[in-house]
Amino acid sequence: MNGPDRAARADGSQVGATTLPDRWMDLLPQAVLLCQNGVVTRVNAAAARLWGVPQERAVGRPVLEVVRRHSLEALIERGGELELEVGGRTLRCAAMHDGAGGSAALVVEDVTEHRRREAELREATAVLSHEFRTPVAALRGVLEALEYDMPRELSQNFVRQGLQETGRLARLVEDLAVGFRPTRARTLPLAEAFARAGRLLDSELNTRGAALSFGPDHLVRADPDKLLQVLLNLIENALKYGPPGEAVEVQTAARGSWVEVSVLDHGPPIPETDSLFQAHTRGASAPGQGSGMGLYIVRSIVHGWGGQAWATRVDGRNAFCFTLPGVGGLG
Known part of the structure; x- marks a missing residue:
């Protein structure tokens, strides 16, 4: 390190050619623009990304040429706050100035x-x-x-x-x-979760005159309560939206290091199945009233353990499927 650089560091206000405040500004996630009498004197790295102008090119240019919005130019002149919708993003903007001195600052945060x-x-x-x-x-x-x-x-x-x-x-x-409860994953046989689901659904199965069957057992790694919640949501949907008295089948299959579980019902084909997993979405033919949150919750839980959840049509039946980590088979 040469002598001038050492002096700059000892002074504490400069590191190389960049001042310490400049470095701190570049670490901020918010876009920051400083100006004097309507001319840009400094933009940080986030501002350069937001407005697509390199930092060195922004300095010395009129504010409007950098921000390209009259509303932001006016905000800098008068101070205050506003929110803008820009390209599908919501930006919270705040400006302040020192009045007679002509210095002003604009801070923009993506919210x-x-x-x-x-x-x-x-x-x-x-x-x-x-x-x-x-x-x-x-x-x-x-x-x-x-x-x-x-x-x-x-x-x-x-x-x-x-x-x-x-x-x-x-x-x-x-x-x-479901979104707030901590995960308590352990190794368990799927049969354990299937038995719990069967007991809890026994009354509803009797009321609807429907049968419920489960596929071969597999060892999996999951939170037992969250796995049960996924199964109950999918099986209850199958009972609710399938024809009365028709059997519901839960199939299982090993897929490499994962286990795939599919809940099949005899309901009519469902168009746009992927949208069903979005929040507050129900099928067009769904009877009665519902929250539209069940499948969204299913996908959220499954994504939490790294799996996937989807719906498809298999052999003339609707299949709501999900994957969860396997642990190498039973025994």
Whole structure:
């Protein structure tokens, strides 16, 4: 290191040809533009990427030539904040100036992802509020009915209804918590998850007069509760949207180091199957009302352990499939 460079470092204000504040500005994720009397004096690396102008070329040019928006030029002149929609992105812009001195700064932050999450949270809250309202109202009706004397058979029927609605509420709570619950993965045979799902769905299978069968067992690595949630969502969908009384089959197959699970039903063909896995999306022929969150939750869980989830048509049946890590076979 030569003498001038050492002096610059000892001074603490310069490193080579670049000042320390300049280096800090280039580390910021926000785009920063500094100007004097409408002429650019400095842009950081993020600003150069945002406006597509190399830093050295931006310096000395009028602000408008760099930002290319009159709204931003006006914001710099008066100060304040605004949000812009530019090329499908949401930009939060803030400007400040020192008044008589002519110095001004513009800071631009990309808040697209933040706004998207806010919108999803609002939608999810509205959907869940609607979904909770139905079982809560049903439970209230059951409890009000049980206040009165009635034949034992009728009261037992009300109790069964209440238990079904309680189970529905429990499922909604599970769906709400899926994104926040920590993963507790372990090695387990698929048969263990299949047995749990079968027990929980036994009442619904009897009510619908439907049979449920499972394919060969495999050792897998997954969170047992989240795996159960995926199975319940897919099997309940098959029971709900398939013809009454038709069997639902859960097939399994080894795919290299992964295990593929497919839930097949006899429902009519479904167009645009991939869109069904998006939040708040239901099939065009889906009966009744629903949140449209079930398959979105399935894909979110499956992606969490590195797998894939999709829907297709197999031998005249709808197949909702997912993969999960295998551990080399049983035994």
